[in-house]
Amino acid sequence: MRRMAGIVLAALLFACIMYAFTFVKTYDYNSSDYYYTDPIEGGKVNETVTGHYIENTKNETGAINAVTAIVVEYRGFDTLGEVTVLFTASTGVSMLLYSLHQRRKRREANLILKEGSKIVLPFILLTGAYIFIHGHLTPGGGFPGGSVIASGFLLMMVAYPKYFLKESRVSITESVAGMIFVLIGMLGLVFASYFLENFLSLGDVGRLFSAGIIPIIYIAIGFKVGAELSGIMNNLKGVEE
Amino acid sequence: MIWAIYFAIASLLAIGIYGVITKKNLMKIFISISIMETGVNLMLIAIGYIPGGTAPIENGDFTTYVDPLPQALVLTAIVIGVSVLALALVMVINYYEKNKTLEYRRLMKW
Numbered sequence: 001m002r003r004m005a006g007i008v009l010a011a012l013l014f015a016c017i018m019y020a021f022t023f024v025k026t027y028d029y030n031s032s033d034y035y036y037t038d039p040i041e042g043g044k045v046n047e048t049v050t051g052h053y054i055e056n057t058k059n060e061t062g063a064i065n066a067v068t069a070i071v072v073e074y075r076g077f078d079t080l081g082e083v084t085v086l087f088t089a090s091t092g093v094s095m096l097l098y099s100l101h102q103r104r105k106r107r108e109a110n111l112i113l114k115e116g117s118k119i120v121l122p123f124i125l126l127t128g129a130y131i132f133i134h135g136h137l138t139p140g141g142g143f144p145g146g147s148v149i150a151s152g153f154l155l156m157m158v159a160y161p162k163y164f165l166k167e168s169r170v171s172i173t174e175s176v177a178g179m180i181f182v183l184i185g186m187l188g189l190v191f192a193s194y195f196l197e198n199f200l201s202l203g204d205v206g207r208l209f210s211a212g213i214i215p216i217i218y219i220a221i222g223f224k225v226g227a228e229l230s231g232i233m234n235n236l237k238g239v240e241e
Numbered sequence: 242m243i244w245a246i247y248f249a250i251a252s253l254l255a256i257g258i259y260g261v262i263t264k265k266n267l268m269k270i271f272i273s274i275s276i277m278e279t280g281v282n283l284m285l286i287a288i289g290y291i292p293g294g295t296a297p298i299e300n301g302d303f304t305t306y307v308d309p310l311p312q313a314l315v316l317t318a319i320v321i322g323v324s325v326l327a328l329a330l331v332m333v334i335n336y337y338e339k340n341k342t343l344e345y346r347r348l349m350k351w
Binding site: 002003005006007009010011013014017018021024049050053054057058064065066067069070071075078079082085086088089090092093096097137138139141143206225229232235236 | 250251254255259288289298299306308313316317319321323325334
C-alpha cells in the first residue's frame with residue numbers, strides 16, 4: 001500500500017518536473033531583455049547581474065575565478081554566515097553527543113589499509129592545501145579544500161580504531177581561522193570604507209599573489225572547514241577511552 | 242545534452258520522494274533527503290547553464306561562460322546540507338541509544 005503510494009507520487013513528481021523543464025529558456029546574459037533598477041543612482045540599467053559579474057570580475061576583484069570572486073568578495077558577508085552555520089552544526093554535534101559514552105568494538109583494519117593510509121595521508125593533505133591556496137585561480141577553494149583535508153583524517157579514522165584527533169587542537173585551529181576571517185573584514189572597515197572590502201592591492205591578475213584579501217580569506221576558510229568537518233567526524237566516531 | 246541532465250534531476254528527486262515515503266528506517270530516510278538535495282543543487286546549476294559556455298574562469302580566449310551565480314549559491318547550499326545531515330545523524334544516534342531501534346513507526350502511533 002505504502003509502496004504503491006510511493007511509486008505513484010514519485011512518478012507524478014517526475015512527470016511534473018520534466019514538464020516544468022520544457023518552460024526553461026536558455027538565456028543569454030548579454031541580451032537587452034533584462035533590466036534592473038540601479039540602487040544608488042536610480043534609473044534602469046541594461047545589464048544582468050551575471051553579465052556584470054562576468055565582465056567586471058577581473059577589474060574589480062583581481063580573481064579570475066568568477067565563482068570565488070562572488071563567494072568571497074561580492075557576497076563575503078553571506079560566506080561569513082555560512083561558515084557560522086557550519087560552526088553551529090559542529091558545536092551542536094559535540095554537544096548532543098557529550099552525554100553519550102558509546103564504546104563500540106571495532107575490528108583492526110588489515111595491513112594494506114593501515115600502511116597504505118599512512119603513505120597516502122600527506123598527499124591528501126597537500127592536495128587539499130593546493131586546492132584552497134589556488135582558490136582564486138583554479139576551480140575549487142576553501143570549502144572543497146577543507147573537505148579534502150577532512151577526508152584524509154577520515155581515512156586515518158577508518159584505518160586505525162584508536163585514532164582520535166585532539167579536541168583542543170581542532171578547536172584552536174577553528175577559532176583562529178574564524179578570527180582571521182572576521183579580523184580581515186574589520187581591517188576593511190578601517191583601511192577602506194566597508195566590512196570585508198578589499199584593502200590590499202589587486203596585484204598582477206592571474207598570479208598566485210594577487211586578488212588582495214581573497215586568497216587570505218579562502219585559506220582561513222579552508223582551515224576552518226577542514227577542522228570543523230574533522231571535528232564532526234571525530235565526535236561521531238565515539239568517545240576516547 | 243541538457244535534457245539528460247534534466248532527466249537526472251527529475252530521477253533524483255523522484256527517488257528521494259520514494260525513499261522518504263516508503264522507508265521505515267530513519268537512516269534511509271535521511272539518505273533519501275540527501276539524494277533529493279543533490280537533485281535540487283543540480284537543478285540550480287543546470288538552470289544557469291548557457292549553451293557552449295565554459296567554466297567561469299577568465300583565463301583564456303573564451304568568450305561565453307556559464308552563469309557563476311548559481312554555482313556560488315549552490316556552494317552555500319552544499320555546506321548547509323552537510324551541517325543539517327550531521328546534526329540529523331547525531332539525533333539518530335541519540336534515538337537509537339534511547340530506543341534500541343532505528344524504525345520510527347514502532348514508537349509513533351499513526
